[in-house]
Amino acid sequence: MADTPNLPAPLDSREQHILENLQQLRAALNLLKQDRTTYVKSSDVMPLHEQVLVEVKKLADIRADKPTEDNQVDRVLDGCFQLLSLFFMTIGRNNEAPAAYALTSTIKRLLDHLIEVDLYSEKDLAHCSQTLERLRHIVKASDASYSPYLTTQLSNRIEVCQISLTTLQERLARLAPELVPIHEKLISILRSLSLANTKAKFSTTEVKGLQAQIQEVDATRVDGKFVSTNGDIPAGNDDVCALLNKGLRWSEMVLERKGVFPEPFNSKYQTLVDIRNKLEKLSLTQAWSLRETDLYDVQRQLDRIDESRTDGNFVDADGNFAELYVQRTLLYLIRRSYGYIYYLMVSSEPVSEALLPVYNQLQTLKRCLLEVKESGGVSSPRELYPYSMKLNSLDNMRVDGKFMVGREIPEGQGSVIELLSECFDLSYDLRVAAENESEKE
Structure with missing residues (x-):
């Protein structure tokens, strides 16, 4: 995750020493990540992994009576674990506990965004559910091989993700079966609208075509409501109607703006478009061009932008909140980018980059x-x-x-x-x- 200056420095001098050691280890991991002259090997990664665990053991002993402490040590340690996790994928050790760390971070980000925007379908949740189950098995099977601190922490991170996933699944369960296909279609159209809105060349024809699809769904309503075959109003009608109305408003907004972004937020917009495009290209050429550790800097950049929000809103240099159009567009780009990172991680083959x-x-x-x-x-x-x-x-x-x-x-x-x-x-x-x-x- 991102390095942020708002976390306090450690008060305990022993933790200060640990912080310095972890910063040196993170710098060593970064140097290894940047070295393209040779393949990364287990013999490069494992000594650094062991040194990080030594610092973790010291930290656990110091914090035995203050387990909720959170300062700069925790953030630097998170960076070390993120890098180590991606290195384990790079050397083909995907099915070992350390490799699970980076995936849990990405899944948590994705699920938090889905909860925030309430714009998702069962397909989105099914894959995350399968991945969490696979990570559980990996961590459980690694109990005897890795530090109890690491496996316990990973188990806790997986369960935090599971709580968010369950919340989302319960929200979907409120929809009657006959509304599920309509709901999924509207989700798909809304995403297509957001994609069209962020293309380099704006296409009015494409957006109007998507708007027409929403209007076709709207035409199936009776007196503004969806009605089942027996004449009843199915459960979840209000939610799907709200989603439909959101789609109609969004299509009008996108047509009105035609991809033109306001100057105060244009720099952030261009950065996010560049990140999205880079990740999209990687997803198409992954087998030949991706070193998993490349994802670290991209995700850290994304995390910084995501964490820069105030009460969930983007703000300009003068502290003014972004308007709805800006807010939705930037959040779409962030969510899309996290989605690509997730895809690239789960698609990583358990084969060393040397092979x-x-x-x-x-x-x-x-x-x-x-x-x-x-x-x-x-x-x-x-x-x-x-x-x-x-x-x-x-x-x-x-x-x-x-x-x-x-x-x-x-x-x-x-x-x-x-x-x-x-x-x-x-x-x-x-x-x-x-x-x-x-x-x-």
Whole structure:
């Protein structure tokens, strides 16, 4: 999370010493993050992880009688854990407890925003629920391997997220089944409106088309209410009607502004658009261009903007609150960016970045072989030669059955070898099918 100056400095001199040590460790982690001359290895990360845990143990002993203390030490420690968590993903140790830390931070941000804006569907919650359950299993399985402080803290963070998730699920439960599809459609249209509003080139035609979709839903109401097939007003009618009216007002506002942003907030708007666009690009090229630790600086920048609000509102340099149009647009960009960060984290493969070039080539090869199979296979085994040559060249990279980088055995061997086996199996099946077809002819 962001470094903010409003947290007090530690009063206890022993904590001051811990703060200095943690700041040095965070600086070391930042240096490692910035080094692109080589792959990050477990041997780079684990010593720093152990040193952070030493400071955590000291802090826990000092605070035995004051567990609610919160000062600059906690913020710097959070930064260390965030970085370590992303490093664990980078080296392919996604299924170990430290990797869960960054995800819990992002999920909490996402859920807090959903509670604030009350604009979400069951699909949004289902994925978060599955991820939290997976993190629970990871933390539980790591109990014996990691510091009790870390696993207890992670369990608590997961449960805090679960409380927020349950609140959101209870809100959705108030809708009658027949209103759920209407609710989901309106959510989708509202998001499309917000996306159209923040595009580099504003399209009046696109926005009017979305407005027409809301008007079509509006036309299904009877005397301003949604009515079920038996003539009753279903539960949640007022909520869905409020959402529909919000959509109509928002479409009018977007058409009126045409993407022009007021000067006092334009700098913040441009920063958020740049962050959103950068994350969107990463989400499209993730397999080839993402080092998970790259997300740290982006999320810290986002957190700072999010935390700069006063009573939930953005304010300009003179302390004036943002108008509704500005507020909604900036919040949409923040939520969208956190959504991309979440997607990039959960999509991270449990493979070290040192093995990612091989893993990504195998992923591409598997997709090609599947497409060949689904399109009817090959007419001759000779057509499989390019695939076989590529497969054999990747297989020949192994030393004693393992993919090596220098003298290192990077994490994720199992995932890469399993993928290699799947490709060989697909290639074999295609060759056998082609040979059988040739014999018949």
